[in-house]
Amino acid sequence: MSTDVYEGPATIEKLAALCRRRGIVFPASDIYGGVGSTFDYGHYGVLLKNNVKQRWLDAMLRERDGIVLLDSAIIQHPRTWEASGHVAGFSDPLVDCRTCKKRYRADDLEHARCERKPSKLPGQGPECDLTDAREFNLMFKTTIGPVAEAGTEVFLRPETAQGIFLNFRNYMNVMRRRPPFGIAQIGKSFRNEITPGNFLFRLREFEQMEMEYFVPPDGAQQAFEEWVEARRDWYLRYGIEPSRLRVRPHGADELSHYSTQTSDVEYLFPIGWLELEGIAHRGDFDLRQHMEHSGVDLRVFDPDTETHYLPHVVEPAAGVDRATLAFLVDSYDEEEVAGRQRTLLRLHPMLAPVTAAVLPLVNKDGMPEIAERLYAELRAALPVEYDDSGSVGRRYRRQDEIGTPWTITVDGQTVEDETVTVRDRDSLTQDRVPLGGVRELLEDRLRSSTGFSPAR
Ligand code: GAP
Numbered sequence: 001m002s003t004d005v006y007e008g009p010a011t012i013e014k015l016a017a018l019c020r021r022r023g024i025v026f027p028a029s030d031i032y033g034g035v036g037s038t039f040d041y042g043h044y045g046v047l048l049k050n051n052v053k054q055r056w057l058d059a060m061l062r063e064r065d066g067i068v069l070l071d072s073a074i075i076q077h078p079r080t081w082e083a084s085g086h087v088a089g090f091s092d093p094l095v096d097c098r099t100c101k102k103r104y105r106a107d108d109l110e111h112a113r114c115e116r117k118p119s120k121l122p123g124q125g126p127e128c129d130l131t132d133a134r135e136f137n138l139m140f141k142t143t144i145g146p147v148a149e150a151g152t153e154v155f156l157r158p159e160t161a162q163g164i165f166l167n168f169r170n171y172m173n174v175m176r177r178r179p180p181f182g183i184a185q186i187g188k189s190f191r192n193e194i195t196p197g198n199f200l201f202r203l204r205e206f207e208q209m210e211m212e213y214f215v216p217p218d219g220a221q222q223a224f225e226e227w228v229e230a231r232r233d234w235y236l237r238y239g240i241e242p243s244r245l246r247v248r249p250h251g252a253d254e255l256s257h258y259s260t261q262t263s264d265v266e267y268l269f270p271i272g273w274l275e276l277e278g279i280a281h282r283g284d285f286d287l288r289q290h291m292e293h294s295g296v297d298l299r300v301f302d303p304d305t306e307t308h309y310l311p312h313v314v315e316p317a318a319g320v321d322r323a324t325l326a327f328l329v330d331s332y333d334e335e336e337v338a339g340r341q342r343t344l345l346r347l348h349p350m351l352a353p354v355t356a357a358v359l360p361l362v363n364k365d366g367m368p369e370i371a372e373r374l375y376a377e378l379r380a381a382l383p384v385e386y387d388d389s390g391s392v393g394r395r396y397r398r399q400d401e402i403g404t405p406w407t408i409t410v411d412g413q414t415v416e417d418e419t420v421t422v423r424d425r426d427s428l429t430q431d432r433v434p435l436g437g438v439r440e441l442l443e444d445r446l447r448s449s450t451g452f453s454p455a456r
Contacts, residue, residue, distance in 0.1 A: 003243065006270045010332035016199045018343065019328070022401050024048065024353075025200065037196035037203055044402050045324075047353035047383060049207075052324050053186050055350060056209045059234050060184045067182035067211065068175060072163025074188065075144070075154050083293035084162050084286065085257045086139060086155075093133040094194050097122060105194050106133035112195070138191045140204075156190035161315060163187075164212045165286045168298055179300060179311040180223065182213040186320065198271055200325040207320035212313050216302070217284070220312035224281045228263045231277055231316045235265065235323075237450070239348040240330050244268040258285040267326045276326055277318035284310040327351055331403060337428065345403030346426055349449045352403045356442055357385045359395050361411040370435070371410040374420070378439055382446075400425055406445070408438055 019025035023042035027034045041049055060067045081087045093106035097114070104112045104122050114122045123130045139158050145151030157163065164183045171177045186209045196202045215223045232247055250262040261281040266273045287310050291298040299308035331346040349355060356378065360371035368388065378384040385404070387395045392409065399407050407423045413432075414420050420438060421430045433441055 004273065006268050009334045010329045011270050012199050015328050015332060018401060038205065039200065044353040048351060049320055049324050051351045052320055053209065055238055060211055066180060067184050068171065070164055070167055070183050070185045071187060072167060072185060074157050076157060076163060076166060078154050079293055080162050080166060081139065081155050083289040086158055089257050090139060090158060091135040091137045092194055094136045095133050096131045098129040098131065099127045103194055136194060138193065140190045140192050158191050159189050160185045160187045160208045160210045161212060161317065165290050168287060169296065172300065179214040179216055180219060182211050184211040200321040203321055208317060209320055210315060210317045212315050214311040214313055217312045220281060220314060223314045224261060227314050227316050228279045231279055232265050238327065238351055240326065244330065258282050269329055276322055277316060280315045282313040282315055284312055286313060287311065342400060344400035344425060347403035349405045349446055352405050354385045354402060354404045355382045356406040356408055357387050357399045357404050359387050359392060359407055359409050361392055361409055363388055365412065366415045367410045370414055374435060374438060381439055382442060406442060
């Protein structure tokens with residue numbers, strides 16, 4: 001049963017604080033006072049985000065056939081964005097308040113707050129003085145060339161998708177692909193959002209995972225439906241609570257200029273139901289536009305009918321940062337154990353930044369030597385960490401807060417009988433296992449957490 005109110009223990013503020021405290025995500029340019037809504041991923045954040053991307057790549061490349069990779073340039077020919085419709089249409093309506101100099105999205109005023117007291121919607125306070133709405137293009141501009149005035153004006157890409165369309169002919173000619181096939185790409189995109197915010201949810205610089213699936217026109221509807229299912233299942237597989245996930249088809253008034261049909265995979269964040277990923281049926285809009293603007297024939301020859309046609313495109317487009325935020329929110333938990341508060345991330349083992357931590361109970365009596373040997377053996381196969389600073393209780397708490405599924409403790413008994421304890425983050429059970437079997441045990445548990453053997 002899905003509801004409309006998030007009832008879990010997470011808040012965006014608690015998560016941001018945990019991420020900062022544990023080296024997952026830091027506010028960017030902190031020592032200069034920060035730049036609004038810009039973040040740097042710390043060590044554990046990089047590992048977590050890499051795992052999110054790797055699981056997406058597993059789904060695209062290892063669990064099915066027919067998808068190839070691309071890493072295209074951030075700066076493309078400026079005509080790209082004329083053809084794609086971004087120069088003319090990629091804008092939000094904004095209004096300024098002449099009194100407090102704040103800027104709001106005109107289509108989202110009901111969620112905004114005027115800074116003056118008593119708190120009211122913008123435009124409702126006695127001193128509010130809003131301008132008329134005007135369109136504000138979200139693309140960041142820059143210039144190529146040493147002299148700004150004489151340089152060529154270009155844009156930082158607002159989506160990775162267009163680089164894929166520009167390469168479509170290369171994949172036909174060089175890679176010998178014929179529809180149906182897909183081109184997948186992960187990379188940074190940039191949007192000068194008017195109202196960024198909510199931690200990693202809406203950023204000006206973010207990463208996307210996009211795949212353009214090229215199909216003969218009569219196969220597009222079925223491909224669209226299959227991709228909506230597949231993408232919803234991916235979030236569930238990596239642990240998202242089913243009652244907090246839904247698929248919402250767009251109404252006709254919401255569709256982007258390129259789309260004939262779109263469904264969003266939405267997650268119930270503490271701030272409400274919001275888009276994680278959009279799956280769009282783009283028809284032949286993009287290839288047709290680029291064919292017309294460039295003059296290059298992008299049609300495919302069908303030997304059966306001996307005709308040329310433009311493939312249709314189904315596009316699952318996800319945000320790496322947004323997915324990471326959803327996995328963080330969903331896995332965040334607080335509980336009381338033996339009278340003490342415990343905060344933890346119940347991250348799926350294939351997403352957790354660290355799979356296991358090796359802890360010598362104390363730094364003497366032969367324990368560090370055994371623990372270091374075990375750590376060296378595991379490190380070659382899995383993302384593991386050695387942790388010998390502070391009391392063992394503190395070390396457990398640290399590992400719980402970064403979501404490490406298993407901690408392996410080398411204690412006095414290990415020195416005698418070569419067994420260690422394996423503590424489970426979620427159940428808190430401690431199993432005593434032979435030292436030589438730890439690696440196999442962890443690998444088995446990882447395999448059984450997904451039902452297949454994904455790339456680490
Ligand atoms: N090529 C289609 C496209 O870009 P989109 O819905 O604008 O579609 C796809 O973006 C995904 O990228 C979104 O579902 C979201 O996860 C992510 N995304 C978009 N804008 C973002 C932003 N400002 N900050 C973080 N993620 C964003």
